[in-house]
Amino acid sequence: MPLLETKGLKKYFETPRGLLHAVDDVNLVINAGETLGVVGESGCGKSTLGRLILRLLEPTAGEVVFDGQNILGYDQPRMKEMRKQMQIIFQDPFSSLNPRMTVSEIIAEPIKVTRALPTQDAILERVFDLMGIVGLAERFVNTYPHELDGGRRQRIGVARALALNPRFIVCDEPVSALDVSIQAQILNLMMDLQEDMGLTYMFITHDLSVVKHISNNIAVMYLGQCVELAATDELFTQPLHPYTQGLLDAIPVPSLSAKKHFNIMKGEVTSPVDPNPGCRFAPRCPRVTPSCAEQELELRERRPGHFVSCCR
């Protein structure tokens, strides 16, 4: 059952040089209890997409359907009510926590803002509850974020996102600022929480090995568009879009037998300001044809459940 759907979602930013197509006609479906991984290089619009879904940014066009209802039409009070069900974990646990608030104040804030619990005691009890869930020792309750290391700080971010019992969480690169050994702890925690609480995640990252580990489905983005969407195993074993293939080839694998002969994608991401019509990957594509620059592309189902936008 789909919990969240985006239909023709667009976000254009006005810049002095023209319209910046940050997110351009993205159609995604996330089923309840599953994780959709969103992968792409910096500037491909993956974080903007996460923010549009939570209406932290207003989309230019399109629909965000949560639990069967288009939430874009909601007014402020209704949206506030809605946000209890949809939360976000940010990338950098160093800048996403207020340095002047203690751990308990940070975790309690969403509860206070929404007046979800009546008394101070009930709130504090809930805070201790949440700290237990994310594996933070009770003795940290009155410490400030700067006293804690990155892994513990990210646990605070997770506890804050869980405070209102959401059904859906956007995870915007939650582990990229952490060391590998700590990264593994947080990923395990997030997977355990999903199992225990039946959470639905949209997991935004640039790290393909992380996304493979945690996702059921993966959407690959390039310059604001979703270029390939498939089940995780299918995407890694049989990538169809040349960009996905290049991306997979570029990952350094920690094993000598898998040493790559450096089959490297050429060039860099082109500008998202007033992009040329046709395939946006064409300038870097190893299999480009003259017709690539002409036809508008849409995601088409090549195999059951495997969508690609490529004219070949």
Place this chain on the structure above:
Amino acid sequence: MSENLLEIRNLHVTYKTDDDEIFALNGVDLKVKKGETLGLVGETGAGKTTMALSIMRLLPDRVGFIKQGEILLEDMNLIKVTEADMRLMRGQDVSMIFQDPMTSLNPIHTVGHQIAEVLFLHHPNAAANEIEQKVDDMMEMVGIPSDRKAEYPHQFSGGMKQRIVIAIALACNPKLLLADEPTTALDVTIQAQVLKMMNDLKDSFNASMILITHDLGVVAQICDSVAIMYAGEIIEVGSAVDIFESESHHPYTVGLFGAIPDMTKKTRRLNPIDGLMPDPTSLPLGCRFAERCPRREDICASERPSVMQMSATHGIKCHLFKRGDERATA
């Protein structure tokens, strides 16, 4: 002349703050052969960058101190060299590529000017047109058209900026290149381009390279040998084959590999290393990893292990391998 370009012996470095003394490096021994790429791996705070700064003699003044040890670059002890001589050696003999290309370039000078600066400093008598020619050559070599030399850093993308930084580092043909997480700030497709280019250039300049990284994948792709650091010590060193294919490893190395999501296998749970790195102001008496080690024994808390040689190239600093007995193979 020995075949080692760089040899570090028993290096101790501390940082002094108002309250504490931080023990950043505690007896590091390391050898880098001519033409070799050594990968220096470890988590945040392991002392990787301190090591590079010690070799460059760029530790913060009156804060970072080299307490004891030797850093020999072709039999010259860098610790004893005067500041004036050291200044001549930086760029010429040893040069460094910093992590973040966004901050390591000067925003108010053109990139051509910044490449030329190194050349001017090391060849004060060179003619202006010779230097211009060399700047053009360097830019073409790192894959940027030389007619962009009059542009400023903000006009380039992240990958291009890192290419400029590499051009600056290589302008005077250094013997040793220190690359401190050169690709961490870059996207994976750009990272692959930059790594390949660095490796090719290193070979064509016949230089050695120390590549500092926390990414074991990057190490497997381009390094000849690997040193793994933990709490200011090198706990395991060996050729790439020793580290990636041999059976015996330091428990920390095993933990590090276990924590990476494996692209080739399907596992539901990762195996993180429990706990945190010890406080560098008061390090434990025995093995620094003992507290987090799944295979800890009584001796680990009281006695510091010395390096056990598993083979000519492979050394492990762990009590488990004392007699190379059957306990050693996990």
